[in-house]
Amino acid sequence: MTRRLIARTLGCILSPSARVCFGPFWRGASFGGDGQLKAKIAVLTLLAAAVPLLSPAAETERQLLGLLTITGKCLRVVVGAEDFSQGCGGSLGTSAFSDGRTGFYFTLRSNHILTFSGLGVARTGKDGDGFAIDRVIFNSGVETTKPKVLAATGRCTFGDPYKGAMTVRCDGNLAQGTPFSASFHSDGSPPTE
DSSP: OOHHHHHHHHTOSSOTTSSOSOOOTTTTOOSSTHHHHHHHHHHHHHHHHTSOOSOHHHHHHOOEEEEEEEEEEEEEEEETTEEOGGGOOSEEEEEEETTSEEEEEEEOGGGOEEEEEEEOOEEOSTTOEEEEEEEEEEEOSOTTSOOEEEEEEEEEEEOOGGGSOOEEEEEEEETTSOEEEEEEEEOSOOOBO
């Protein structure tokens, strides 16, 4: 498959100029260090994918295509009056699904993960690429507890992590009007699977 086809069919979260957007799900996965984040995101992503916010047919056709981890520094994670910035980790996860759904996974204290998710990726101009957020997912990190999926509106923008340091920004509002804002600055290392 060409990069153009991958970007068009998968809603590739990374710039189409990237050599590889996502590889097979478990290829190269390890479970130490960032591998632990990948394992947690994999389980949590699969749980979140099971929550039917789209039509049941769309949900059953969706397949997880890949996960990447970006290292750097979490700058801010705020939802309403709650500031989670102090507990935000130094790794950011991203995922791609066969239906074009994508997301950014901000790791928080106590294995909690806050995900900003949407469909499709488009060039947004000087800020890089981006996607419209249609849901925010909060996962407590407990496998027996379903993730809390909230309808939302907003936008995530990001640069090409294969070209050096870049910033991910996600801003918007939950359906009931609660504002959210999150940002992460990469250290310039290429993403890992």
